[in-house]
Amino acid sequence: MILLAFKIIDLKVPLTYIGSFAVFVIFYMLGTGKGFDVNYLFSHIFGGGLMLGAWFMATDYVTTPITPKGQLVYGCCLGIVTAVFRLFGGSAEGVSYAIIFCNLLVPLIEKVTKPVAFGKGGKK
Incomplete structure (x- = not known):
């Protein structure tokens, strides 16, 4: 909460990280025939280092994309x-491992999600 209050981090990366992880786990549960189990989902979300990684490691200034669309993709x-x-x-x-791997993709994500400069090549 302190990081958010002082605007040190933005909510885009942590929320998309946790949200896409939860969606993948839900599809995995439904795809394997286990059915939806909220305890299984919460054990994956709150167990281990997911919260630590989402709020502290993935929001590092050096490795996080600068563009807003890039942060969502990341x-x-x-x-x-x-x-x-x-x-x-x-x-x-x-x-x-995921943070290390995705940090390698940040230059590519930045290149793909780079916004068009004002007055340059916009839609007509």
């Missing part, structure tokens, strides 16, 4: 990669 990528590592990988924790 958060979704983090959520999906974390879910894949946790659900299908052999490691117990996928948050650190």
Whole structure:
């Protein structure tokens, strides 16, 4: 709450990270025939380092994209990669690996989501 109050971090990355992770886990539960189980979902969201990674590690100034669209893409990528590592990988924790992997993609995300300068190549 202090980070938000002093405007040190923005809500885009943590909320898209946690939200895309939750959506992936829900689709995984429904796809495997387990049915929706809120305890399973909450154990994945609140267990491990997901909250720590979403609020402190993923919002690092150096590695987070600058553009607003890039931050949304980055958060979704983090959520999906974390879910894949946790659900299908052999490691117990996928948050650190997902953050490292998605940090490698930040220059590409910035290049793709770069806004058009005012007066340059806009729609007519």
